[in-house]
Amino acid sequence: MDILEQREGAVTVVKPMGPLLLAEAEQFKGKLADVMGRSLGRFVVDASSVAYVDSRGLEVLVEACEALGDGGQVMRLCGANETLREVLDLTGLSGHFEHFADVHTAVRSFL
Numbered sequence: 172m173d174i175l176e177q178r179e180g181a182v183t184v185v186k187p188m189g190p191l192l193l194a195e196a197e198q199f200k201g202k203l204a205d206v207m208g209r210s211l212g213r214f215v216v217d218a219s220s221v222a223y224v225d226s227r228g229l230e231v232l233v234e235a236c237e238a239l240g241d242g243g244q245v246m247r248l249c250g251a252n253e254t255l256r257e258v259l260d261l262t263g264l265s266g267h268f269e270h271f272a273d274v275h276t277a278v279r280s281f282l
Contacts, residue, residue: 174202179278183210186217191228200231207235212244215277219250229264236267245269249277 172195173188183206187199207214216232224232236246249271251259259265271277 172198174199176202176206179274181211182213182215182278182281184215184217184274184278186220188220190222191224191231193225193227196225196227196231199228200234203231203235207239210244212239212242213281214239214244215247215249215271215274217250217274217277218248218252218255219273221255222252223254224258229258229262233264233267247271247277247280249274 175186175188177184177186185202185206187195189195191199203216216235221228232248239246246268247270248268250273251270256265256270259268269277269280271280
């Protein structure tokens with residue numbers, strides 16, 4: 172799985188490319204841990220290229236969100252397609268994330 176990372180000012184944006192399944196989720200978890208250590212609490216996951224996610228992928232997203240929350244920080248999620256939003260709603264996990272339509276809106280929310 173390719174995982175793109177970019178900086179938009181003081182905000183770090185991480186964009187996984189492809190489905191977030193068991194094997195990919197572990198790679199993504201490592202990338203999130205690395206980025207969270209350097210992000211100063213300004214962190215966005217761009218899910219626009221995630222077609223679908225399994226239970227382990229959901230766990231990784233929630234674990235990252237909770238880890239940031241323990242430090243008084245927040246993870247923004249943007250670009251989630253209808254399927255991912257529905258899965259988050261059905262599992263009751265939607266409330267864990269601040270959702271935004273696109274990267275620019277999510278990044279601007281830190282201002």
